[in-house]
Structure formats: C-alpha cells, structure tokens
Amino acid sequence: xxxxETLDHAARSMALVDYRDAxxxxxxxxxxGFGEGLIEAGTLNxxxxxxxxxxxxxxxxxxxxxxxxxxxxEIGVAEQMLVAMAGGLAAVGKIPWIASYAMFNxxxxxxxxxxxxxxxxxxxxxxxxxxxxSVGPDGATHQAIEDIAIMRVIPHMTxxxxxxxxxxxxxxxxxxxxxxxxxxxxARDKSPIVTxxxxxxxxxxxxxxxxxxxxxxxxxxILVYYALIAADELAREDGIDARxxxxxxxxxxxxxxxxxxxxxxxxxVTVEEHQVHGGMGSAVAEALAAKAPVPVEFIGVQDLxxxxxxxxxxxxxxxxxxxxxxxxxxxxxxxxxx
Amino acid sequence: MQTLTPERRKELELKANDVREGIIxxxxxxxxxxxxxxxxxxxxxxxxxxxxxxxxxxxxxxxxRDRLLLSCGHIAPVRYSAMANFGYFPVEELLTLRKFxxxxxxxxxxxxxxxxxxxxxxxxxxxxQGTGMALxxxxxxxxxxxxxxxxxxxxxxxxxxEAVMTAAKFKLDNLTCxxxxxxxxxxxxxxxxxxxxxxxxxxxxxxWEVFECDGNDIGQFIEVMERAKxxxxxxxxxxxxxxxxxxxxFMEGDYTWHGKPPNKEQADVALRELEATRERILAxx
Ligand SMILES: Cc1ncc(C[n+]2csc(CCOP(=O)(O)OP(=O)(O)O)c2C)c(N)n1
Ligand SMILES: [Mg+2]
Numbered sequence: 143x144x145x146x147e148t149l150d151h152a153a154r155s156m157a158l159v160d161y162r163d164a165x166x167x168x169x170x171x172x173x174x175g176f177g178e179g180l181i182e183a184g185t186l187n188x189x190x191x192x193x194x195x196x197x198x199x200x201x202x203x204x205x206x207x208x209x210x211x212x213x214x215x216e217i218g219v220a221e222q223m224l225v226a227m228a229g230g231l232a233a234v235g236k237i238p239w240i241a242s243y244a245m246f247n248x249x250x251x252x253x254x255x256x257x258x259x260x261x262x263x264x265x266x267x268x269x270x271x272x273x274x275x276s277v278g279p280d281g282a283t284h285q286a287i288e289d290i291a292i293m294r295v296i297p298h299m300t301x302x303x304x305x306x307x308x309x310x311x312x313x314x315x316x317x318x319x320x321x322x323x324x325x326x327x328x329a330r331d332k333s334p335i336v337t338x339x340x341x342x343x344x345x346x347x348x349x350x351x352x353x354x355x356x357x358x359x360x361x362x363x364i365l366v367y368y369a370l371i372a373a374d375e376l377a378r379e380d381g382i383d384a385r386x387x388x389x390x391x392x393x394x395x396x397x398x399x400x401x402x403x404x405x406x407x408x409x410x411v412t413v414e415e416h417q418v419h420g421g422m423g424s425a426v427a428e429a430l431a432a433k434a435p436v437p438v439e440f441i442g443v444q445d446l447x448x449x450x451x452x453x454x455x456x457x458x459x460x461x462x463x464x465x466x467x468x469x470x471x472x473x474x475x476x477x478x479x480x
Numbered sequence: 481m482q483t484l485t486p487e488r489r490k491e492l493e494l495k496a497n498d499v500r501e502g503i504i505x506x507x508x509x510x511x512x513x514x515x516x517x518x519x520x521x522x523x524x525x526x527x528x529x530x531x532x533x534x535x536x537x538x539x540x541x542x543x544x545r546d547r548l549l550l551s552c553g554h555i556a557p558v559r560y561s562a563m564a565n566f567g568y569f570p571v572e573e574l575l576t577l578r579k580f581x582x583x584x585x586x587x588x589x590x591x592x593x594x595x596x597x598x599x600x601x602x603x604x605x606x607x608x609q610g611t612g613m614a615l616x617x618x619x620x621x622x623x624x625x626x627x628x629x630x631x632x633x634x635x636x637x638x639x640x641x642e643a644v645m646t647a648a649k650f651k652l653d654n655l656t657c658x659x660x661x662x663x664x665x666x667x668x669x670x671x672x673x674x675x676x677x678x679x680x681x682x683x684x685x686x687x688w689e690v691f692e693c694d695g696n697d698i699g700q701f702i703e704v705m706e707r708a709k710x711x712x713x714x715x716x717x718x719x720x721x722x723x724x725x726x727x728x729x730f731m732e733g734d735y736t737w738h739g740k741p742p743n744k745e746q747a748d749v750a751l752r753e754l755e756a757t758r759e760r761i762l763a764x765x
Contacts, residue, residue, distance in 0.1 A: 194667070196633065196636075196665050196666045196667050196673055197666060197667070198666075198667050199666075199667075200666075216667060216672075216673055216674075217636075217674065218633070218636035218665070218670075218673045218674030219603050219604065219633050219634055219636040219637055219665070219674075220636050220637060220638065220674075222638055223638070245602065246602060249602075250602065278512075279510060279511075279512045279513070279578035279579075279586045280512075280578075280586040280587060280601070281578070281585040281586035281587050281589070281601070282585065282587075282589065283553065283585075283586075283587040283589070283599065283600070283601030283602055284586070284587065284601060449580070449581075449585060450578045450579060450580065450582060450584075450585045450586045451579065451580030451581075452580065455580050456580070459580070
C-alpha cells in the first residue's frame with residue numbers, strides 16, 4: 143500500500159525510508175554495501191587489505207581489487223589460510239578484511255578464528271557472504287544458518303548483521319575502525335533498503351525502528367524489513383502495536399535496549415535468518431531470562447537444513463516470512479496476557 | 481582388462497553428447513549453475529558409468545559397487561545428467577535441477593538422491609572421504625574400487641593434501657583420483673589465482689602413481705584408467721587435461737562460464753552445436 147500517514151516518530155528519528163510504500167523502496171544485496179564500504183575503507187587507510195579466496199565477485203571484493211590493486215591479495219580456495227595469514231598480516235600492523243561464503247569462513251576456518259583471531263586477539267575482519275537460506279538454488283551446502291551461533295560463542299568477538307546494503311556499508315567502515323576480531327554477516331539476494339545515509343549507526347547500539355508497547359519484535363539482517371511490514375499489518379489487522387528493534391550487533395549486544403523493550407512490551411519475538419538455536423534469538427533469550435523474563439517466540443530455521451529453491455520461497459517455507467512473524471507476535475501477545 | 485572396440489567407443493561418444501545435452505537443458509531450466517566444469521567432464525563421467533565402473537542403476541546401494549565421489553560438487557549437472565542417461569532416474573527429472581523440492585540439489589546431497597556416495601560442494605573434502613572408503617575396503621578385503629573426481633581449483637585446499645599423504649601411507653591401490661585439469665577457477669586462470677604447476681610432480685613427490693591424458697578423449701581416458709587399475713601398492717591420480725566448456729564453442733576456454741548457465745538463446749545455439757556433433761559422430765567410422 144502507499145502510505146497516507148507519515149511514519150511514526152521512531153522511524154522518523156531513524157531517518158528511515160517509508161518502507162510501507164513499495165514503490166519508494168529500492169532493493170540491493172547487502173553484499174553491495176560491503177563492497178562500497180570496503181573501497182572507502184581502503185582509501186581512508188592504506189593499511190586496510192582485502193584478502194580473497196576465489197570469490198571476488200560474489201563477495202563484492204572485485205571493486206576493491208580495481209580501486210586498490212596494491213592492497214588486494216588473492217589466495218585461492220583456502221579458507222583456513224585466509225584466517226591464519228590474515229592473523230600474520232594483522233600482527234605486523236595491517237587491517238585485513240577476509241571474505242568468502244559464511245559457510246566456509248568462518249564455517250571451515252572456525253578453530254583458526256577462535257585461536258588466531260580471538261584468543262590471540264588480532265585485528266582481522268571477516269566478511270561472511272551468502273549467509274542464510276536466501277542464498278537460494280545453491281542449496282544446503284552453501285546456506286550458512288549456524289554462523290551467528292559459532293561466532294557469538296567466541297570471547298572477544300564482535301558480531302554484526304546489518305539490515306540492508308546502506309547499513310552494511312556503514313558497518314564495514316565502523317568495523318574497520320574498531321580494533322579486534324570482527325564478524326560481519328551479509329546476504330546474497332537483493333533486499334529492500336529501509337535505512338538512509340542519515341540513519342545513525344553505532345556498533346553495539348540497537349535501534350528502535352518502530353515504536354509500540356504491545357510486543358517487541360527484535361530482528362536482524364534482511365528480515366528487519368519483514369518485521370516492519372509484519373508490525374504494520376498487525377496494527378491494522380489486530381490493533382497490536384509492535385515495537386521493532388533492529389538488533390544489528392549480536393555481540394556485544396545492546397542488552398539495555400533489549401531489556402527496555404521487553405519491560406515496556408512484556409512479550410518478545412526474535413527474527414533472524416539463522417537456526418533458532420544459538421543465534422540472535424538465543425542471545426536475546428539469555429539476556430531476558432537473567433534480567434527481564436517475558437514470553438519469547440523465535441522466528442528462524444527450526445533445527446533443519448536448507449535446500450535449493452527461490453530465496454523468497456525458502457524464507458516462507460522455513461517460517462520466516464511476514465505471516466509467520468505476525469503469528470509469532472500474536473502468540474507472544476496472547477501468552478503475556480495469560 | 482577390458483578393451484574398447486571402435487563400436488563401443490562410438491556408442492560412448494554419442495552418450496557423452498547426450499550427457500552434454502542434459503547438462504545444457506537442466507542448466508537452462510535452473511537459471512543458475514555451473515556450465516564450464518560440467519561440460520568438460522562429460523566424457524569422463526560417461527566413461528565411468530558406461531565402461532569403467534562396476535555399478536547397477538537398479539541397485540544403487542549394491543554393496544559390491546565401485547564408489548564414485550564427486551568432490552567438486554558444483555559440477556553436479558554432469559553427474560546428474562550421466563546418472564539419468566545411464567538409467568538411475570528419468571531424464572526429464574533433470575529439468576528440476578536446483579528447484580524447490582527437487583532431488584537434484586544445487587550441490588549433490590546423498591540423502592536426497594540414491595546413487596550419490598556423499599554430499600559435496602564445499603571443496604577439497606572428497607579425497608579424504610574416498611581415502612576412508614578405500615581403507616575400509618582394504619580392512620574388509622573387499623575388491624570394489626573408489627574413484628574420486630576432483631577439480632584443479634580444489635587442490636588449493638589443505639585437506640586435499642592431507643588425504644593425498646594419507647592414501648599413500650596406506651598404499652591404497654584401490655583408490656583413483658581423477659583431476660579435472662581445466663586450468664580455470666572462479667577468479668580466473670588457476671595459475672594466476674594460485675599457481676598449481678608443476679601439478680603432476682606434486683603427486684609424484686607424495687608417492688602416487690601419476691597418469692596424464694586428454695580428458696576429452698574417451699579412448700585415451702579409458703586406456704589410462706585400465707593401467708591405473710593394474711597399479712599395485714600405490715594410489716593413482718589421473719591428471720585429465722580438459723577444455724572448460726567442452727562441446728559448446730562459445731564457452732570453450734572461457735573461465736567466466738564457471739558458474740553461469742546459458743540463457744535461452746545461448747542454450748539453443750549450444751543444443752544445435754551438440755546436434756551437429758552427434759551427426760559427425762554417427763558419420764564417423
Ligand atoms: C571450501 C569452498 N570454498 C569456496 C567455494 C566456492 N567455489 C565454488 S567452485 C570454486 C572454484 C574452484 O575452482 P574449480 O573447482 O577448478 O572450478 P571449475 O574448474 O569448475 O570452474 C569456488 C571457489 C567452495 N565451493 N568451497
Ligand atoms: Mg578448474
């Protein structure tokens with residue numbers, strides 16, 4: 143539908159696009175934002191390197207390769223090498239961004255990530271491309287839906303999952319500046335851009351994209367847009383006023399904002415393109431169990447593997463679409479009212 | 481040792497052409513997938529299913545079968561097309577490639593399709609599993625063999641070389657590694673991305689028996705495979721020199737076809753070329 147009213151104050155203070163107006167929305171893959179941010183980071187600081195494992199175009203490192211050939215390193219299909227070599231480069235003062243599919247880095251390289259990047263605290267930045275089932279036709283072997291879990295469990299790690307390509311660019315720049323091991327996760331398929339250049343972004347600071355006090359929908363990644371649409375429809379269809387929180391930094395998580403939302407709303411739905419076990423929803427549930435126990439419903443993949451298919455088809459099939467989010471919100475809302 | 485008669489050779493060449501046709505049709509239907517490597521391995525897969533391997537399409541879990549592992553799972557279309565053309569499932573099913581609910585996943589999944597020995601796609605993992613299977617056969621005194629198809633690009637993976645070392649340690653002469661040496665990978669020529677030469681010498685240094693052949697010549701491939709089977713006390717590698725995109729002129733030798741399907745027009749041209757090839761094979765003596 144095209145909007146007749148203006149967006150609420152939360153959305154306006156975040157300078158969001160009017161996401162209700164399908165005609166006004168532009169879509170781009172989040173990986174494009176990484177590519178743009180990386181080029182800029184390489185211009186700002188010549189110690190920034192991009193190391194690629196035979197996936198320059200897919201990971202969008204190809205732009206950096208053109209812009210900064212002297213700062214670009216190709217090592218072939220060798221993801222463990224990617225992490226270990228980057229650890230060495232970081233040890234001598236470089237800021238290496240390393241990119242592959244999330245399934246292979248950090249998927250294949252996890253122990254190197256834990257020891258060399260985290261335990262040994264080196265300034266290595268991982269870009270995990272093609273995360274989630276929205277990878278599509280490549281199928282389960284290439285759909286990383288466990289990566290948030292295996293990264294957020296590592297001490298000292300920073301884990302960021304931006305909501306659109308504009309935010310991914312900001313996150314790339316911010317994470318380049320932040321010392322220490324970092325994991326940035328993004329997706330393959332194009333997805334609606336809800337933020338603008340004017341939208342603030344700070345690592346570790348969750349963002350309220352829609353005001354509301356009946357139920358809090360805490361989302362990350364490309365499903366933030368789905369959460370906003372679900373919230374809008376819930377208001378019209380059920381009179382349920384949902385708060386939508388973009389919980390882009392899963393580690394260190396903005397517990398204060400999450401606890402605030404839970405206390406104000408009394409019920410929470412978490413939304414992520416990841417297994418329900420161990421991911422962002424689990425991080426939220428851990429925090430709330432300790433500090434503000436309220437009913438929580440989890441949107442994500444329910445302990446299954448992905449499969450080949452069309453991205454949207456898969457998001458729907460695995461219960462992560464707008465209808466599923468609305469149902470979960472209704473359940474959470476009913477549970478809080480007993 | 482079997483010998484390849486000229487009639488049999490011609491039959492296999494026609495079959496390889498059918499396999500290529502299946503690859504083009506399935507990739508067109510899928511609108512995504514990997515053309516170059518799939519096409520360049522059509523002759524080898526045809527030789528494996530049509531001449532070399534002990535297998536029974538009616539009985540994919542026959543315990544006495546030879547095991548064929550596709551380590552570089554992205555070229556699944558060639559394996560699927562070969563399986564369909566040798567009776568594992570109807571050829572029409574190739575058109576479900578990469579679609580929701582299909583048994584023909586974008587990368588092969590053993591639990592989805594009978595006749596696959598493992599699940600692959602993440603590169604560099606096939607030879608290690610093949611080493612385990614071949615060692616298992618030795619422990620049980622079984623006489624079936626293990627064939628692992630690998631790409632050149634995946635020779636950049638450390639795990640592959642761990643397997644190369646291990647297979648030599650256990651003298652696994654029932655294990656043959658077939659390398660699709662097409663000199664391409666995603667970001668360009670293998671020698672630019674990560675120099676692999678001297679390729680065959682690496683295997684020699686690891687105590688493997690090395691054979692080289694034209695991987696797009698069925699007769700040559702079968703001949704070296706028969707010699708490989710006769711080797712005692714060592715695993716064998718066949719460095720199969722192939723032309724990426726083989727059989728479709730506008731794809732041949734062009735690395736940008738690594739992970740791209742043909743569109744409708746391109747597929748039409750490709751199918752016409754394959755038809756012409758069929759006529760040529762039929763007319764040959
Ligand atoms: C561990 C791993 N890393 C990255 C990839 C992505 N990938 C798929 S195919 C490929 C190229 C490898 O080269 P090769 O297998 O020789 O390709 P081909 O000859 O078929 O073009 C890469 C990097 C992967 N499948 N697995
Ligand atoms: Mg290759």
